[in-house]
Every structure is written in C-alpha cells, then in structure tokens.
Amino acid sequence: MGEELSFQVDKILLPLSYTSYEINAVYIAFYISECSGSKVTILHVKPPDEEDKTDFINDIKKIAEEFKIKYEIVEKTLIKFSHKAVSEEIVKMAEIENFSYIIMPAHREKFYTEFFGRISDKVVRETRRKVIIVEVPQEGIRLPLKLKKIFTISFEKEFPKELMALATLLTSSASTKSAEIRAVGVIELPPTVPLDEIESSDEFMVWRREFYKNVGKYIKLLGRPITPTIITIRESNDIINYLKENNVDILLISTKRPKRGNLLRQKEYEIVKKAKCVVLVTIM
Secondary structure, three states: HHHHOOOOOOOOEOOOOOHHHHHHHHHHHHHHHHOOEEEEEEEEEEEEOOOHHHHHHHHHHHHHHHHOOOEEEEEEEOOOHHHHHHHHHHHHHHHHOEEEEEEEEOOOHHHHHHHHHHHHHHHHHOOOOOOEEEEEEOOOOOOOOOEEEEEEEEOOOOOOHHHHHHHHHHHOOOOOOOOEEEEEEEEEEOOOOOHHHHOOOOOHHHHHHHHHHHHHHHHHOOOOEEEEEEEEOOHHHHHHHHHHHHHOOOOEEOOOOOOOOOOHHHHHHHHHOOOOEEEEEEOO
C-alpha cells in the first residue's frame, strides 16, 4: 500500500507561454523537482512574431537557483499558431519523450475561450499522461516561496491517493517541512435542513467516522501529520470563505478525466473560479 502512495515522477513537462500568471506553475514544477529529483523540461511554443520574453526567462532562472534544481528549455515556432496547434505540440512531445507528468498553467479566460476550451483543457482530453493543472483564479495571485498551509478538499469521505501523496510531497522540501496539510471533507446541506438535524443523524455519524478513519490511514502510511476537518456548506461561497478565513496558500482538488463536456463539475468549477489562492487540479 505504501508503494502505491508514493508520488512517482521522473520527468516533468512544463509548457509555458511566458505569461506572468504562469510563474505559479514554475514554482509547483520546481517544488516537485526539488523533492523528487525529477527533471523539468520547459516547452515554449511560440508564433514567429513573438515579442521579447527575456525578463520572464530570467525570472525562471532565479527561481531555479533558489530551489537548486536544473531544467532545460525547448522552444518551437509555429507558422500557423492557434490554441489547437499549441495543444497538439504539447501532447506530441509528452508522448514521444514519455513524460511522467504535464504541469499545465491555467487561468480564467474570456467566456468564448473557456466555452471552446483552453489549451490546458485540450491537453487533458488529448494526452494519456498524468496532468496537474495550476489554476490561478485571479490576476496577481502568487505562491509564496515557503508554503505554510496546504489544503485538500473532497466531497467524498475518501481522498484520492495521488492527491494526498502530492500534498505530502509539497511539504518534503527544507523550506516547507513545517507547512500544515489539512484534509477537508465537505458535506453539502439541503437548503431547508437545519445543521443540527444533519449532525445528529446516523448517516452523518457514519460518514464522519469513515472520513476520520481514511485520513488516519494516510497519516500512518505517509508518515506526515494531516489535520482532518469536516465542513458543512450550502453553496460554493461557503468553501471560498473558509479558505479565505484560513489564509490558505494552495488548494488541491482532484477530478476524473472527462470523456466529454466540461473538465470540472459545476461545484469544482465554482471553487476554482472564485478561490483567492492557487488551486492545483490533479486529473485522474
């Protein structure tokens, strides 16, 4: 069981367009590289007339020096540049080079872009590789160099194994060993049902017992303190307020790879859209 919980990553592909919000994806890739010893390859797909991006490249270099990790940059120029063409280049390189993970930066786009699919969403649907999407809900949000609060959220009483392994990995570096990992189980309340009626029900008691049991299993297997917490909500804003009140640095959620339709379920989308922190979405 312990073997299954380890976060296995040998090679990371980090596609970047050298846009400011993507710096958070750089941090995540370098956090993982520092803790796992994995190799990071930055893929930059660009149009022929791209403006100078030297400042962003220098920022990457400085962050790599802080983490003491090595990386390489691969650049490709597309004459016919489009979201579809960029996603195809990312998927092709990931498959040919057999990368363990693709770490995709993402942020909220204009309605028509999200409707027809962002580059990150297209990559998720087309690749067979594991994907972590680094969502930046609002402009200006930036990860601190030292993470202090890492929260995972699940609407089920069980957390996906890879999600908990990733949360643990992010606290494995010297700079984040004191960070808190909190496993948050979310129970949705019907609009007209009083909270005390739910909490006194047999179903809630069973759910809570199983939830704490499952988190306790991860504490033993991963050898890391994890704080189990149950919150009850009536709408997605209750989760947003909870995260804000607790000054969360980074939130981890997991979703299944969709065969069709939206990448995230409605309640997950609302969290990603409104959160005041960086959100990592792991695609199973």
